[in-house]
Amino acid sequence: MEQLIDTGKMPVGVVGLGLMGCSITTCLLMAGHPVIAVAPLKDDLKHATSRIREHLHTSKQEKLTVYPPDHFFSRLVITEDYSLLADCALVIECTIENLGIKETVYRKIESVISEDALLCSNTSAIPISILQQQTKYPLRFFGLHWAEPSHTTRFLEVICGDQSDVNRGEFLYALSHHWGKEPTLVRKDIRGFITNRLMYAMYREAFNLVEKGYATIEDVDRACRNNAGYWMTLVGVFRWMDLTGVAAYNTVMKDLFPTLSNQQEVPELIDRLVKDGARGVTNAKGFYEYTPEEAKLWEETFIRFSYEIRELALRYPADVVKKQLPEKQAIRNAI
Numbered sequence: 001m002e003q004l005i006d007t008g009k010m011p012v013g014v015v016g017l018g019l020m021g022c023s024i025t026t027c028l029l030m031a032g033h034p035v036i037a038v039a040p041l042k043d044d045l046k047h048a049t050s051r052i053r054e055h056l057h058t059s060k061q062e063k064l065t066v067y068p069p070d071h072f073f074s075r076l077v078i079t080e081d082y083s084l085l086a087d088c089a090l091v092i093e094c095t096i097e098n099l100g101i102k103e104t105v106y107r108k109i110e111s112v113i114s115e116d117a118l119l120c121s122n123t124s125a126i127p128i129s130i131l132q133q134q135t136k137y138p139l140r141f142f143g144l145h146w147a148e149p150s151h152t153t154r155f156l157e158v159i160c161g162d163q164s165d166v167n168r169g170e171f172l173y174a175l176s177h178h179w180g181k182e183p184t185l186v187r188k189d190i191r192g193f194i195t196n197r198l199m200y201a202m203y204r205e206a207f208n209l210v211e212k213g214y215a216t217i218e219d220v221d222r223a224c225r226n227n228a229g230y231w232m233t234l235v236g237v238f239r240w241m242d243l244t245g246v247a248a249y250n251t252v253m254k255d256l257f258p259t260l261s262n263q264q265e266v267p268e269l270i271d272r273l274v275k276d277g278a279r280g281v282t283n284a285k286g287f288y289e290y291t292p293e294e295a296k297l298w299e300e301t302f303i304r305f306s307y308e309i310r311e312l313a314l315r316y317p318a319d320v321v322k323k324q325l326p327e328k329q330a331i332r333n334a335i
C-alpha cells in the first residue's frame, strides 16, 4: 500500500536516544525525513551522535544508502530542547519501559506539537490503550513497535489503541513502507501485540525446559537457531505448516499442547540473574559468561549479521512465489 508521501517535507521527532532511539533516527534519516532527536537525559548526548554516525557509516558501506553520514547530519538536530519538536508531523517516543516516565514525556511533547501531529510509542509491551489515556488527544496516538537494529530490520508493528483513529493508523502503515518496512497493522489492541506474544510463548517454554532439567541453555539455543532459525526469515508459522504438512501439526497439537508450560510467574532463573545485576552483553553478564572482549564481539557480530540477513531477506520478500510466478511463466512462454 504505497501512498504519495514526500518524506523530505515531513519532519519527525524521536524522543529518547538510547539503543533504539538511535537506530530509529538512522532509519528515518535514510528514508529522507528531517529528524529532531530529543535527549530526555543528558547521558544520551554522550553516545547519540557517535552511534548514529556509526550506523550511517556502516549503512553506506553495506549499500543501504549512497550518501555519507554528513549528508544526513545536515538534516538532523540532536537536542535536549523539546520545543524544537513544534513543527514535527510525527513524534516517536522511545524512552524506557515505565508508564510514569512515558506519561511525563508525553506531557512535554504535547505542550509543543500541533493538535494534528501524530504521537507514537515504541513500547514493547505496555498496552497502547493505557498509554493513550495519558495523552491529551488519544485518537492521534499509536504504537510503532520496531525491531533492533531499526535501520536494517523490515519488521514494524503499527498498533491502534481503543481510542486511536484507524484511518491515521492506515496512514502510518502506508508511511512505513517508505522506511523500508514490511509492516503489520494491529487494528485492535492486545498486550504484547503480535510478535511479543509469539516470542514470549517461546521464552516461557525455553525456561521450562531448562529449569526442569530437560536441556541446558546451550542446547535450547542450538535447537532454536538450527530449526526455527533456518526458515523464519522466509516464512511465518502458518506458511511453515503448509510447507511441512498441516495434518501432522493437527495430530501433534492434540498430545503436545497439554504438556506445554502455562506458568504465570516470571521464571526464577531470569529473576535471579536480574537481581544479580545481569544486563546481557551490555555489561558482559547474562545467561552466558562473557569476557568484555567477547561481549563486544557479540554486539559487533549481531550488527554484521543483521545486514547480511537483511540482504538475504530482501531477495525473498513476502509472497515471493506470487511475484516470481509471472516471470517464470514468461520465460517458459518465450522458449
Ligand SMILES: NC(=O)c1ccc[n+]([C@@H]2O[C@H](COP(=O)([O-])OP(=O)(O)OC[C@H]3O[C@@H](n4cnc5c(N)ncnc54)[C@H](O)[C@@H]3O)[C@@H](O)[C@H]2O)c1
Residues within 6 Å of the ligand: 015, 016, 017, 018, 019, 020, 021, 039, 040, 041, 044, 094, 095, 096, 097, 098, 101, 105, 122, 123, 124, 125, 145, 146, 147, 148
Ligand atoms: N531494545 C529493544 O530491542 C527494543 C525492541 C522494541 C521496543 N523497545 C522499547 O523501546 C523503548 C526504549 O528501549 P531501548 O532499548 O532504546 O532502551 P535504552 O535503555 O537504550 O534507552 C532508554 C531511553 O530512556 C530514556 N530515559 C531513561 N530514564 C528516563 C527518565 N527518567 N526520563 C526520561 N527519559 C528517560 C533514556 O534517556 C534513553 O533515551 C522501550 O519502551 C522498549 O521497551 C526496545
